[in-house]
Amino acid sequence: MDLRVKNLCKDYIKNKRKINVIKNFNYHFKSGKIYLVKGESGKGKTTLLTLLALLQNETSGSIYFDDKQVNALNNEVKCQIRREKIGVIYQDFNLLDRLTVLENIILLDVCEKRKSKQEAISDAEKILEMLNLSHRANHYPFELSGGEQQRVGVARAVVKNPSILIGDEPVSNLDAENSKKIVDFIKHYCRDNNKLCIVTSHDESFDQYADEIIYL
Numbered sequence: 001m002d003l004r005v006k007n008l009c010k011d012y013i014k015n016k017r018k019i020n021v022i023k024n025f026n027y028h029f030k031s032g033k034i035y036l037v038k039g040e041s042g043k044g045k046t047t048l049l050t051l052l053a054l055l056q057n058e059t060s061g062s063i064y065f066d067d068k069q070v071n072a073l074n075n076e077v078k079c080q081i082r083r084e085k086i087g088v089i090y091q092d093f094n095l096l097d098r099l100t101v102l103e104n105i106i107l108l109d110v111c112e113k114r115k116s117k118q119e120a121i122s123d124a125e126k127i128l129e130m131l132n133l134s135h136r137a138n139h140y141p142f143e144l145s146g147g148e149q150q151r152v153g154v155a156r157a158v159v160k161n162p163s164i165l166i167g168d169e170p171v172s173n174l175d176a177e178n179s180k181k182i183v184d185f186i187k188h189y190c191r192d193n194n195k196l197c198i199v200t201s202h203d204e205s206f207d208q209y210a211d212e213i214i215y216l
């Protein structure tokens with residue numbers, strides 16, 4: 001799926017002052033490509049990703065998934081589109097402590113009745129195998145290393161077969177070895193499955209894999 005953005009603007013109001021963070025941003029993100037968003041701290045990288053992931057509303061401008069404008073839809077429909085089409089990987093993993101690895105991964109599919117429980121478990125097990133995490137399926141997040149937790153975060157994002165994968169600093173809390181495992185997985189997953197991937201990273205982890213680098 002392609003994602004096009006036209007004249008996107010985002011303002012925040014802080015102490016009665018308007019901060020114009022995203023200013024007339026235009027871009028055509030293409031299916032199957034990896035985009036890396038860079039910029040100094042405070043330039044609006046996270047803000048841009050949350051707008052593209054439909055996690056918050058823009059101040060003005062338009063967002064299209066293929067030819068369908070999605071940003072003007074009501075929140076319920078946007079939420080549904082987000083759940084179906086977008087996988088998000090968070091910097092701080094965002095796993096639920098009281099659920100096992102497997103339960104974290106199947107939670108949404110089962111709650112939303114997208115798949116039977118057995119189907120969800122089978123899909124999750126396949127992804128865990130791809131990420132070399134099968135032996136951790138019944139462990140809790142606190143029993144895992146940071147790198148393992150982030151691989152669970154990746155598994156949770158891709159298990160629903162999203163069209164767009166969005167990662168906000170997905171490897172910034174990891175050492176070089178774990179970072180490489182995750183970057184390699186994301187690269188192969190997106191190339192092999194023709195997914196659009198948009199990530200931010202403050203270091204060079206994704207530089208050589210990105211098809212395009214966007215500087216804010």
Ligand SMILES: Nc1ncnc2c1ncn2[C@@H]1O[C@H](COP(=O)(O)OP(=O)(O)OP(=O)(O)O)[C@@H](O)[C@H]1O
Nearest residue numbers: 012013014021039040041042043044045046047048
């Ligand atoms: N909810 C909010 N309310 C007010 N201001 C905000 C809000 N969220 C972000 N900002 C401000 O918007 C600007 C951009 O923030 P954002 O987190 O998008 O930048 P960033 O490029 O991701 O930064 P970093 O690299 O430090 O994570 C910052 O000045 C921040 O203080």
